[in-house]
Amino acid sequence: MSTLASGIRLKDGRRRYNTGTPDLLLDAAEYLFSRMDYESTTLADIAKQANANVGQIVYHFGTKEELLRACILRRAVILSQQRMKLLESYQQLVGRQGMQIEPLIRAYMDPFFALVLGEDDQGRDYARLLARFVWRENATEIIAEGFNEAAMLYIDSFRQALPGLDEDSVARGFQFMLGTIYSSVAGDKRIELLTDGVSKARDYQAYYDVLVPFVTAGFTRMAEHKP
C-alpha cells in the first residue's frame, strides 16, 4: 500500500516525498487528524488538503477508519524498528545479565521523543495523534499490530533488569510508563491553567527531563516492594 513514513531523508537534509497518491493522502490525514479530532475531520477536508478527491481515499483505503489505521501503522513500523535496534545494541553492549532499568526506559522512549522534539512538524503531528489514539475503544488491535512485538521484548528486558518483580507488575508498570509518555504530548494546555502559565504545554523537553527519573524510580520502587 504505502511505502515509507513521509518520504526519505536525503544526504543533504532535504526530504524526498513519495509522490504516490496513498502517501499524499496519508500525509494530509496525519496533518488534519492531529490538528482536529478524527471525527471532526471530514474526508472532503483530507481530499482537499491532498489535492485529491474523496473517491480516491475510498479507493485506496476503503473506509475512513482504515485510513486512520494506515496512518497509525505507517510510522509505527519505523518506531518499533528503532526501539528494537536500540534494545539490541544495548544488550550487545552490556550483556543480557547486565541490563539496567534506566537505559532500557530511555531506549524505549527516545524514538518517540525524537519525533516529539525533532524539527519535523509532521513527526510531532504523528506523536500527538498517536497519543490521543491509543486510548480509543477498538484501538487495541491496531496498536498491538504496530507496537506489541517491540513492547514484549522490552517487558522481557525490564524483567531481566528488575529480578524479583513478577510479570504482572512489570506489565502494569509498563502501561503506567505509556500513560506518562502519552500524557506528555496529549495533555493539551491544562497544565498551563493549573500553574497559571508557569508551565508551558508545548515544552516537551521539560516533560522528557522529568519523565525518565519519574518512571525509573517507579519501577525501582515496585521491585523493592515486591520481594
Add this chain to the structure above:
Amino acid sequence: MSTLASGIRLKDGRRRYNTGTPDLLLDAAEYLFSRMDYESTTLADIAKQANANVGQIVYHFGTKEELLRACILRRAVILSQQRMKLLESYQQLVGRQGMQIEPLIRAYMDPFFALVLGEDDQGRDYARLLARFVWRENATEIIAEGFNEAAMLYIDSFRQALPGLDEDSVARGFQFMLGTIYSSVAGDKRIELLTDGVSKARDYQAYYDVLVPFVTAGFTRMAEHKP
C-alpha cells in the same frame, strides 16, 4: 439542570434515583458512551435506552456535545468534593507542614478508585468514560471546570510535601500521575496480549496496588534530583 450523580444513596443501602428526564438521559448516555465510543453512539440509541425521544435530548441539552459535557460534570463535582474533603481532613490531622506525599497521592486517587472498584457498575462506566474523555481535543475546558479547583489545591500540597521541587516539575509529575491513573482503566485488553493472558485488564485492584508506590517513588525521585 440535573441534580445528583445517579440518585442518592439511602441509609438502607438502596438507591433513590432521580426520576427526572435529564438524569434518566444522562444515565443512558453514561452507560452507552462508556461501552461504545462517543462517536458511534447515536442520539437515537440514547433515547431508546432511556425510553425517551431524540427531541427530549435536544430540548434538555441542546447538542450531543453538551450532553457529554453534562455527563462528565455530573460526577466530576462529587469526585472533586470528595478529594477536597479528604485533603482537608489530612491537613487538619498532620498540619500543613507535616504532610507527606504518599497520603496525598492516596487521597487524590481514592475517590476515583472507589468508583472503579465499587459494586456500582455505573460508577465504573463513568470512570472508564472519563479516562478516555480527558485526552480528547477540546476536553480541557470541561475538565478544568470540573476538576481544576481540587487539582490546584493538591498541587499546592504536593509542593508543601516536597520542598525543593519547583512548581513546574510538580505540575508535570501531577500530569504523569493522571496519565497512570487513567491508563489503568482506559487501557483495554492490551495488557492481556502483552502478557499472554497473565495480567487481567479488569483487575483494577492490581493496578491500584502498584500505582501508589509507583507514583510515590516518581515524585520522591524528582524531588531528590532537583536541588
Add this chain to the structure above:
DNA sequence: GTCTATACGGCGATAGAC
C-alpha cells in the same frame, strides 16, 4: 415548561462510468 413530528444539511459509503 415538556414533548412530538417533521424537515434540512452534512457526512461516509456504495455503485458504476470513464
Add this chain to the structure above:
DNA sequence: GTCTATCGCCGTATAGAC
C-alpha cells in the same frame, strides 16, 4: 486507477401540540 452520482444515516433546527 480515477472520478461522479447517489443513497442512507445522523445531528440539528423548527413549529406546534399538550
